[in-house]
Amino acid sequence: MAIENKVVYPLDEAVDFVVIGSGSAGGIIAKELSTNGFSVVVLEQGPFREAKDFTHDELDVNVDDSIGGGRAADNIQTFRDDESKVAKVKPGRNPARYYEGVGGASVHFTANFWRFREIDFKERSAVGSIEGTNFADWPITYGELEPYYTKVDWDIGVSGAPGPFDSPRSKPFPMPPIPIKSSGVLLKKGAEAIGLTPQAAPLAILSQPHNGRPGCINCGYCLGYGCEVGAKSSTLAAMIPHAIASGNCEIRAGCAVYKLETGADGKISEVQYLDSNGNQRSQKARAAVLSANGAETPRLLLLSESSRYPDGLANSSGFVGKNLMMNAHTNVQAVFEHQLNDYKGVQVTQIVHDHLYESDPTRGYYGGGGFTARPLMSATPIWYSLAGQRPDGPQWGAEFKDRLAHNFTRQMAVVASGTNLPLDRNNITIDPTHKDKYGRPSLRMTYREHQDDIANVAYMQGFAEQMMEAAGAVEQWSSPAKSGTGGGHLLGTCRMGDDPETSVVDRYHRSHDVSNLFICDGSSLVSSGRGQPTMTIMALAFRAAEHITAAANNNEI
């Protein structure tokens, strides 16, 4: 670790805040609180890798999942699609996927940075109730979050240009969009041909130098990889250095929290963890911020059960872990006559929202979404060869090889991503049998998307096919839309709300039950948005940090 902590806090003296998780939310909150003068310890279960530590080694990163939590066999989670079944360990990747290390998923994400729109925050009122679901309005509006979206644009670094369907913004993008790639040109052509309006993709990747960081060099290793030059706007690149420089923030990497301990007053008193040598440690704290992601945050709360909190910490509503949403999606693969070489550069340069973003009752279901054009599987050779081939085509032999050779540079994908309805049955719980690599009871995911979620992306898939046809694809294929069995968008599992009976945190991310516990990450989201949640998670984090700071300054924690 080349970035050395400037401060080391003793375990037995309470720091102002322990922040659990250093990702999209935790990295921002740690930076904001520490630069506001509070003493902060960040506990991050993964290692502290820096830009220089990232590689383009596909076998190591993509196959072996070396920067994620590792292969399922090494770090067990379990999955089932129905609560009546016994959850099993999936072969290959775990169901809840995230980057494990300082910066969290903002290190390996694709960096699509769509703001939610005004409708996303009040859609329940607009659409009406949906039986059997926990569909609800947010306690805050787009207008309340807008200043923080703008702060993300400028402090984190977002490239883009305003689109015709975007909600209002108070300040322009800090830098222009990344230049359009061939996949973007083809999506644009196809969309315009069928009467849809495309727009430049907002991305958390710098199109030019910004805040002392360099612009993108177009190496192409964004999806699933850490950025080797720091052009991707992770909290690792944009926030953590400032947190450390404040002299108030100690980052403890390789520290896996297993329990939030409460005192006689029912408030958090200390946070227990295994350090990088496997030793049990406990850090005393005046308050805790839990930002471990939408899967690990509810798991930690459930693991922190006690006689006082028998159903898990902060869970009087019973909503901890419930309402998991991962953004339904589907994709269409298309091959063109000429070379796109779309493996170079960022994944996405053009998107389509248009009227498909909003739900329309005439379609017969609830849901909306958006499209991205990208290489997806044809970004890297191994993934392409194993997953990027048409299922009814040759799977081995000379013709298979010839297709690999010809199509790798000519293939692209249109991804349709959309809404999920929040359901009790989709949740994170504690597996009764398995343990993870740290010895903690394993995370168990139960997930089966609502029929409307599937209907929505299936409907969108038809538009994707039309766009590729209109763009001149010589060949295209897709698989029928179906429920996801895992993903990196881990949303809704500790939702915010004004009513303690139907939400876990209040509108300022404070636990309804435990007054010195704040929870902010993907778990806070009330609705799923249309497929790109991290921009909103980061905006929520800046907003949460401002309110936590004010509360601390007023002795209200």
Next chain:
Amino acid sequence: MKSKTLNRRHFMQGSGILASSSLLRLSVPAILAAAQTACSARDEDAAFVTLTASEAVELEAIAARILPTTDTPGAREAGVIYFMDNVLGEKFSEMLPSVRSSLAEFQEGIADRFEGALKFSDLSEADQDVWIGVNETMQFFSVAKTLTLWGFFAMSSYGGNKDNMAWDLIDFDGPGAAQPPFGYYDAQYMEEQSNGN
């Protein structure tokens, strides 16, 4: 664009024409020498660390039907077997026992169906394809295919993808900085924009 066509040396190694000269040089048991020279793409003198010589012969023969040598290089020329030998001993060593046992299982029945043949490598290429066709849905074939593609396309430091020939085959320039336009359609678009269209 780089040439995708095999040079003569690669082709001859792949087809085993050099085997006899290698046999004479190697002072090891004949069966091992034969195996090694059959798998001679990477380094004629390299010994296998993890796999037995006969396992290597069979695995390479299977890999060579998944990505055959044609007028362009295949698994054999790229040294996929050296990748397998490497990762089955280290990075993915937990796969070795099942690869080993299912390789044997995959070959059960060859002797009954093909007269005079005991092993997959005894078969002609046409018969090898027939046998794969019959057993395509076996878990083993899926594992063999996965290992073959990993080995073909992974960084050459893992033992396969010799001289980046797999990347050259698909016109992948490899990791590195790039400047737009990258392809035909973005170049055309940029030109149209600069012409004011």
